[in-house]
Amino acid sequence: MAGIEELSPAVGPVDTRPPEGEIDEDEDEELDETFIERLWGLTEMFPDTLRSAAEVTVSSSVTMAKKLYSFSRAALWVGTTSFMILVLPVVFETERLQLEQQQLQQQRQILLGPNAGMSGGMPGMMPPAPVKM
Amino acid sequence: MGSVLAASSPPPPGSGVVQGAPGLVSVPPGFSMPSVPPPSVPGQPAGETGSPLSNPGTYEECHRKCKEVFPIQMEGVRLVINKGLSNHFQVSHTVTLSTLAESGYRFGATYVGTQQTGPAESFPVMVGDMDNTGSLNAQVIHQLTSAVRSKIAIQTQQHKFVNWQCDMEYRGDDFTSAVTLGNPDVLLSSGIIVAHYLQSISPALALGGELVYHRRPGEEGAVPSLMGRYTGNNYVATLTLGGAGAHATYYHRANDQLQLGVEFEGSMRTQETAVSFGYQLDLPKANLLFKGSVDSNWVVGAVLEKKLLPLPLSLGLGAFLNQKKNKFQCGFNVTVG
Numbered sequence: 322m323a324g325i326e327e328l329s330p331a332v333g334p335v336d337t338r339p340p341e342g343e344i345d346e347d348e349d350e351e352l353d354e355t356f357i358e359r360l361w362g363l364t365e366m367f368p369d370t371l372r373s374a375a376e377v378t379v380s381s382s383v384t385m386a387k388k389l390y391s392f393s394r395a396a397l398w399v400g401t402t403s404f405m406i407l408v409l410p411v412v413f414e415t416e417r418l419q420l421e422q423q424q425l426q427q428q429r430q431i432l433l434g435p436n437a438g439m440s441g442g443m444p445g446m447m448p449p450a451p452v453k454m
Numbered sequence: 455m456g457s458v459l460a461a462s463s464p465p466p467p468g469s470g471v472v473q474g475a476p477g478l479v480s481v482p483p484g485f486s487m488p489s490v491p492p493p494s495v496p497g498q499p500a501g502e503t504g505s506p507l508s509n510p511g512t513y514e515e516c517h518r519k520c521k522e523v524f525p526i527q528m529e530g531v532r533l534v535i536n537k538g539l540s541n542h543f544q545v546s547h548t549v550t551l552s553t554l555a556e557s558g559y560r561f562g563a564t565y566v567g568t569q570q571t572g573p574a575e576s577f578p579v580m581v582g583d584m585d586n587t588g589s590l591n592a593q594v595i596h597q598l599t600s601a602v603r604s605k606i607a608i609q610t611q612q613h614k615f616v617n618w619q620c621d622m623e624y625r626g627d628d629f630t631s632a633v634t635l636g637n638p639d640v641l642l643s644s645g646i647i648v649a650h651y652l653q654s655i656s657p658a659l660a661l662g663g664e665l666v667y668h669r670r671p672g673e674e675g676a677v678p679s680l681m682g683r684y685t686g687n688n689y690v691a692t693l694t695l696g697g698a699g700a701h702a703t704y705y706h707r708a709n710d711q712l713q714l715g716v717e718f719e720g721s722m723r724t725q726e727t728a729v730s731f732g733y734q735l736d737l738p739k740a741n742l743l744f745k746g747s748v749d750s751n752w753v754v755g756a757v758l759e760k761k762l763l764p765l766p767l768s769l770g771l772g773a774f775l776n777q778k779k780n781k782f783q784c785g786f787n788v789t790v791g
């Protein structure tokens with residue numbers, strides 16, 4: 322009896338199935354991905370929780386890096402201008418004072434000999450006083 | 455004793471208070487001639503018969519020690535020429551050139567009388583100055599009796615009277631009380647009365663109060679405040695609490711070169727608070743006086759004053775920077791004499 326037909330892939334009419342060569346070409350054209358997309362596709366093998374955790378970590382660290390950068394820019398500017406206004410003039414003046422005192426000391430040394438290198442220079446000053454009185 | 459109206463909460467009629475500030479503040483307590491900066495007299499020495507408490511000073515002076523540590527904002531160029539014509543009379547010319555405000559010339563004269571009450575104080579003191587636009591600031595301070603001192607101050611803006619006030623202060627053995635009448639106007643029945651009282655509780659602690667009563671046609675109000683001041687051996691802490699807000703200052707003398715001040719101010723009216731920290735560095739060897747301040751409103755400022763010695767010349771440089779709004783202001787002034 323011609324009732325039951327054997328079902329096998331080879332039985333079906335040949336023209337219902339696309340030819341072998343076409344299958345490969347169509348698949349290649351439809352699934353034409355860039356390299357990055359193919360690499361990204363590999364990550365789909367990880368479980369969802371891991372993927373979302375990684376995404377949150379990366380995005381928050383990028384945001385924090387940006388904020389840190391802009392904060393350090395602002396802090397550097399504020400710190401430099403405040404230092405310039407609050408501290409720098411005093412530093413200049415005290416340095417100048419020190420240099421002047423050093424110069425005076427050196428001059429006194431040259432003038433009155435190495436013994437009068439002290440800041441008071443008193444021994445050299447003694448002789449004129451009795452004459453004035 | 456600057457303008458009382460600047461300290462009380464209701465806005466004074468007219469806006470000339472700021473202009474008056476240099477004129478009115480320049481002659482507080484000590485008035486010797488010609489160019490000695492007014493020393494703040496803390497009170498008579500406790501040499502009275504058996505009383506361990508000394509006079510606590512005036513009510514306005516309590517916050518002043520800390521305020522003097524802070525730099526003033528300078529803007530534009532200012533040239534001041536002070537000339538002492540005699541032991542009693544001094545004249546000053548001020549030329550101001552500025553970008554934000556009006557440039558002008560101001561002439562000031564100070565007369566100190568012959569009644570001497572102490573080594574650094576003589577009375578009566580008359581101070582006046584007039585602007586090139588005709589605005590006048592004038593003050594007359596006189597010691598009526600050994601304990602009563604009175605002051606009359608007038609400020610005009612061109613021809614219009616902006617401030618006129620009269621005050622009377624009584625200094626007792628261990629207390630000071632003062633009454634000030636500001637802008638009294640009999641026709642409009644308006645004016646401001648301020649009463650101060652400051653009492654020494656112990657050699658270090660002084661407590662006091664202030665009552666401001668203001669009246670305008672249609673409204674009147676009173677604002678009381680309390681004040682306490684504690685003096686340690688190298689610090690002074692003062693607190694004022696009142697209807698207008700809270701004001702606390704702390705002054706500390708670290709060594710003979712460095713003085714620090716911290717000020718906290720909170721206002722009920724504008725619901726704002728501010729904290730400022732200031733320091734003053736005094737290097738007489740380098741003829742240098744440097745004041746710096748940092749504020750909670752992100753304002754950084756400093757003033758440097760240097761005496762250029764062989765000449766009686768003094769140069770002041772000031773810079774103020776508002777970091778938040780990125781606004782900068784600088785100025786310099788030269789004082790001769």
